[in-house]
Amino acid sequence: MARVLVDVMLKPEILDPQGQAVQRALPRMGFDSVLNVRQGKRFELELEDADPATLQATAEAMAEKLLANTVIEDFKVTVLANENAG
Amino acid sequence: MPARIGVVTFPGTLDDQQALRAAAAVGAEPVQLWHRDKDLHQVDAVVLPGGFSYGDYLRAGAISRFSPVMDTIIDAARDGLPVLGICNGFQVLCEAHLLEGAMIRNGDLHFINRDVRLTIENNRTVWTSDYEAGAEAVIPIKNMDGRFVADEHTLDALEAEGRVLARYTDNPNGAARDIAGISNAAGNVVGLMPHPEYAIDDLTGPYPGPGTDGLPFFTSILKSLVSA
Numbered sequence: 001m002a003r004v005l006v007d008v009m010l011k012p013e014i015l016d017p018q019g020q021a022v023q024r025a026l027p028r029m030g031f032d033s034v035l036n037v038r039q040g041k042r043f044e045l046e047l048e049d050a051d052p053a054t055l056q057a058t059a060e061a062m063a064e065k066l067l068a069n070t071v072i073e074d075f076k077v078t079v080l081a082n083e084n085a086g
Numbered sequence: 087m088p089a090r091i092g093v094v095t096f097p098g099t100l101d102d103q104q105a106l107r108a109a110a111a112v113g114a115e116p117v118q119l120w121h122r123d124k125d126l127h128q129v130d131a132v133v134l135p136g137g138f139s140y141g142d143y144l145r146a147g148a149i150s151r152f153s154p155v156m157d158t159i160i161d162a163a164r165d166g167l168p169v170l171g172i173c174n175g176f177q178v179l180c181e182a183h184l185l186e187g188a189m190i191r192n193g194d195l196h197f198i199n200r201d202v203r204l205t206i207e208n209n210r211t212v213w214t215s216d217y218e219a220g221a222e223a224v225i226p227i228k229n230m231d232g233r234f235v236a237d238e239h240t241l242d243a244l245e246a247e248g249r250v251l252a253r254y255t256d257n258p259n260g261a262a263r264d265i266a267g268i269s270n271a272a273g274n275v276v277g278l279m280p281h282p283e284y285a286i287d288d289l290t291g292p293y294p295g296p297g298t299d300g301l302p303f304f305t306s307i308l309k310s311l312v313s314a
Contacts, residue, residue, distance in 0.1 A: 015190070
């Protein structure tokens with residue numbers, strides 16, 4: 001089994017009203033040091049019988065097709081552990 | 087035989103009955119389409135109605151876009167089938183890349199439910215030909231993720247090609263360049279955030295009236311189908 005993380009974030013030029021709301025809330029709780037907040041999504045995937053040679057490309061294809069909307073979002077694939085690679 | 091207007095029901099769709107009612111109101115034959123059925127049942131046009139298909143999970147419209155009926159609709163739309171996406175339907179069309187851009191959370195993070203005033207800028211599509219160019223229309227919006235965004239290059243292209251269908255007079259959600267609706271280059275695929283199917287008669291439409299400012303979307307398509 002392989003474990004893969006896909007982090008999805010709004011592109012820098014896309015406004016993030018949810019992140020802005022969090023950014024405005026934190027100082028009200030005494031966290032005065034907050035300069036900026038961006039909110040994103042994180043997917044934790046477990047893949048069976050993943051071919052180590054194609055794992056990265058497979059996860060990127062999933063992100064490209066479904067997990068992220070590349071019109072407004074960027075994604076980053078991180079292969080955490082791959083028992084097949086051992 | 088009257089023109090057949092199909093309305094897709096996804097799990098979580100809310101406004102399919104209203105869209106079917108609007109189709110019937112102008113004299114078309116309303117046809118219910120089901121998300122798992124690839125067959126379009128000989129419809130002449132399709133409405134993707136509003137709602138929260140698949141609970142808006144992942145992103146609004148992101149999962150519906152991969153439903154069996156959408157495979158058929160995407161191919162047919164590229165071949166010229168008239169498709170109107172309203173609210174969630176607009177989001178589905180963006181996710182399917184039949185229309186440019188994307189919808190994000192409203193600027194104030196609120197669900198907005200009110201009548202808005204629009205300017206209909208493009209009356210050259212099969213869905214808007216019954217409007218005068220520059221006509222004003224009062225039509226309700228009701229959404230959480232209604233803020234249209236696209237990169238500057240795409241926005242410039244939409245404007246240059248006259249594909250901005252409708253703009254808000256008083257932008258309710260921060261949509262880029264006040265855009266409430268756009269069309270594809272061919273003009274057969276239209277996405278609109280406000281709900282014309284909720285503005286087809288004085289009894290149920292915006293108050294005080296006229297409550298019928300959304301009706302031309304449905305009379306337009308009917309006329310274009312009859313004359314086709």
